[in-house]
Amino acid sequence: MSFATLGSAISARFAIMRGLLGRAFAAVPAGLAVLLFSLPAQAVPERxxxxxxxxxxxxxxxxxxxxxxxxxxxxxxxxxxxxxxxxxxxxxxxxxxxxxxxxxxxxxxxxxxxxxxxxxxxxxxxxxxxxxxxxxxxxxxxxxxxxxxxxxxxxxxxxxxxxxxxxxxxxxxxxxxxxxxxxxxxxxxxxxxxxxxxxxxxxxxxxxxxxxxxxxxxxxxxxxxxxxxxxxxxxxxxxxxxxxxxxxxxxxxxxxxxxxxxxxxSIIGEFKLNPTLKLAAVDPSVTIKAIDGAVPAPAAPAPVGLDRAQMDVRMWETAERGNTAGDYKAYLDAFPTGQFAAFAKNRLARLEPAAPVVAALPAAVGAAALSSAAVAALPASRETGQAVADAAMKGEVASAETEAALKLSAKDRRELQRRLSLAGFKPGKTSPNFGPSQRNAIKQWQTTRALAATGFLAPMQLKALRAQTEPAYQRALAEDARPAPAPRATRAVAREPAEPQVRNRGV
CATH class of the missing domain: 3.40.50.1460 (Rossmann fold)
Structure with a gap:
């Protein structure tokens, strides 16, 4: 069966599929649907x-x-x-x-x-x-x-x-x-x-x-x-x-x-240090059978043979192929907190210029007086985050008062310490509070962003730090969620002397 025939068959069934998936997929364009269910079931990042x-x-x-x-x-x-x-x-x-x-x-x-x-x-x-x-x-x-x-x-x-x-x-x-x-x-x-x-x-x-x-x-x-x-x-x-x-x-x-x-x-083929998530080819005949089996009679609906996480992967891949603002909005409508939501927002930020956001920062109010709602409305992308840092953070001097206004919980502080670590800074042992090590890591991050190195955070800086580290943070959360491998049987062997601890001096 040709891929064109496959696409036609999937299109014919898409109306039924949308009914099964419910309101979450109501915004999916028909063009995206042609590829959505023709992709394989798993795409797990490799270690x-x-x-x-x-x-x-x-x-x-x-x-x-x-x-x-x-x-x-x-x-x-x-x-x-x-x-x-x-x-x-x-x-x-x-x-x-x-x-x-x-x-x-x-x-x-x-x-x-x-x-x-x-x-x-x-x-x-x-x-x-x-x-x-x-x-x-x-x-x-x-x-x-x-x-x-x-x-x-x-x-x-x-x-x-x-x-x-x-x-x-x-x-x-x-x-x-x-x-x-x-x-x-x-x-x-x-x-x-x-x-x-x-x-x-x-x-x-x-x-x-x-x-x-x-x-x-x-x-x-x-x-x-x-x-x-x-x-x-x-x-x-x-x-x-x-x-x-x-x-x-x-x-x-x-x-x-x-x-x-x-x-x-001597590498065979291509090895990419920063690949986008690619999925393997699919046998059209197998896919059609899977779809036929997954679409029941309307009177007795049964679950589609894909869980929500798998649907998330497929729709992201399809949106990425289209690479339009409409495609990424459709993905975010269906999966507002999906695995690739941060990436979708980044792409939208590039496709929809962020100039109005920067222009909307009133000189009379000042960057430090921005409401939390205004901060939340800023696009979460590294490029626009840097632009906001250049345009808005220049007048925002972080202090103990601006950080206190953020009302960070112990959970928030632990999250930010992990993000700093993922960005290559050294916040020390994770703590519910910010001590000297954490303040020093914040200063180092502020220095790399050409900000006043106060060691405290302000609303715009908090947004930029989260935007900068979001992809790595999501990967870390996914790694945390992976089940631990089953222990392997081992033979008793002679005990070797313990290796000396590696000292990271000067770090």
């Missing part, structure tokens, strides 16, 4: 795990300015993309091996693994090593005991079939190379090329060509490589290979053609 390490505070050689800052920014971006992130900063040798082991354990069952490392690295022969902050390398033999072989990490990533990405910003001008070169002819500048061998494919990226040296970047900034990566890593619906192509072009230009990032990929 993706990342390891992020940033080493700056070396003890035997001069400190590096940017790796810790680079790694912190990449970690925040990966969290926004839905990754479970294992992260560590300024790690000693025992801490680095410990965090690699923790990452390896979390990889179990994951469909994708990403490793990002910023710091010193060294190549000896065909082997690459990542150097912990406490390393003192007097001979080539020290590398086996005082540095982490990249092959150790690759073996953990390739134990199961998954897509893997290894990104090393570790090709900086390295004093360790000078120290060892006098004692070993096999020591070279930069890193050595790595061959890609993996069932599902792997992409390996260096900040610059093998055997070359990368720039660390300006003080209090990011390295040229990581700056470009941060620019492109969250671009929706772009494959990792395209992301790295864009990073290479940006770095080449920004460094005056002195640094060219290198990649080697």
């Amino acid at each position: 993706r795990v990342a390891l992020v390490i940033g080493n700056s505070a070396y003890t035997a050689v001069p400190r590096l300015a940017n790796p810790q800052r680079d790694a912190t920014a990449i970690s925040a971006a990966l969290k926004r993309l839905g990754f479970e992130v294992v992260e560590g900063y300024d790690l000693r040798m025992d801490e680095m091996t410990g965090i690699v082991r923790e990452f390896a354990q979390k990889l179990d069952g994951a469909k994708a693994g990403v490793v990002y490392y910023a710091g010193h690295g060294i190549a000896v022969g065909d082997e690459n090593y990542l150097i912990p902050v406490d390393a003192s390398l007097k001979s080539e033999a020290d590398l086996d005991f005082r540095a982490v072989n990249v092959q150790l990490i690759l073996r953990q990533m390739q134990r199961d079939e998954r897509v893997n990405v290894l990104i090393l910003d570790a090709c900086r001008d390295n004093p360790f190379t000078t120290q060892l070169a006098a004692r070993s002819r096999s020591v070279s500048r930069g890193l050595t090329a790595i061959e890609t061998q993996s069932a599902s494919g792997i992409l390996i990226a260096f900040a610059t060509d093998p055997r070359a040296t990368a720039l660390d970047g300006e003080k209090d900034g990011n390295s040229p490589f990581t700056s470009a990566l941060l620019k492109h890593i969250e671009t929706p619906e772009v494959s990792i290979t395209t992301v790295m192509d864009r990073v290479r072009a940006d770095v080449w230009e920004s460094t005056g053609k002195k640094q060219k990032p290198w990649t080697n990929s």
Whole structure:
């Protein structure tokens, strides 16, 4: 049966379907209905795990300015993309091996693994090593005991079939190379090329060509490589290979053609760091049978063979294909608190300019005097949220009084601490009240939005923080709702010594 025939059959049954679905679907346009029930039953996001390490505070050689800052920014971006992130900063040798082991354990069952490392690295022969902050390398033999072989990490990533990405910003001008070169002819500048061998494919990226040296970047900034990566890593619906192509072009230009990032990929097909939810193809004959069985005689209606969550997914996918304001309004009418409501509002905000909202902020009243109803009416999107911050928050100085007026409950404060954490800030242990750690996290967030860093919140700022973190927050809630996996039977084995705790110094 052709897809056109399928569409005709579904259209013929749609009137009956709308009756069964009730008032929630009364606003669904007929064009959306053609695809709505032809899509498969499940679209569950797959687990993706990342390891992020940033080493700056070396003890035997001069400190590096940017790796810790680079790694912190990449970690925040990966969290926004839905990754479970294992992260560590300024790690000693025992801490680095410990965090690699923790990452390896979390990889179990994951469909994708990403490793990002910023710091010193060294190549000896065909082997690459990542150097912990406490390393003192007097001979080539020290590398086996005082540095982490990249092959150790690759073996953990390739134990199961998954897509893997290894990104090393570790090709900086390295004093360790000078120290060892006098004692070993096999020591070279930069890193050595790595061959890609993996069932599902792997992409390996260096900040610059093998055997070359990368720039660390300006003080209090990011390295040229990581700056470009941060620019492109969250671009929706772009494959990792395209992301790295864009990073290479940006770095080449920004460094005056002195640094060219290198990649080697064996990934089959496309792997996207920021995919929209895509659903698999469907057998038309099976779909027609399912619809026939789900549409009973009017006198004895029976439930449609799709639960509300599945209908939510299908209607969002259909609205996204249409990509019009009417489509997204139809989705929100049917699912005002659906899984993709925040995304639908974001799209509406882009399709329907938010200028009237900004213009409606009266100078006579002032931003701080906005009512809670006016704040709630603002569109929840990152783009318009930033525009509101620029236009309206400029005159809104948050204080203890503006925060008290918000009447935040203990539940609200816990929610905001989680949102700050998802955005890459560090509010400390979750508390029903805001203490020094939480105030400091709010200050850091305010600084990134060019706001007065008071550590308190005001109405417009609360709206912007929630809008900025909504996609990651919804993913976190969905992860919380997932049932815990059933325990697996294990054999008794000899107990191994406990791994030392990983210290996140300087974070």
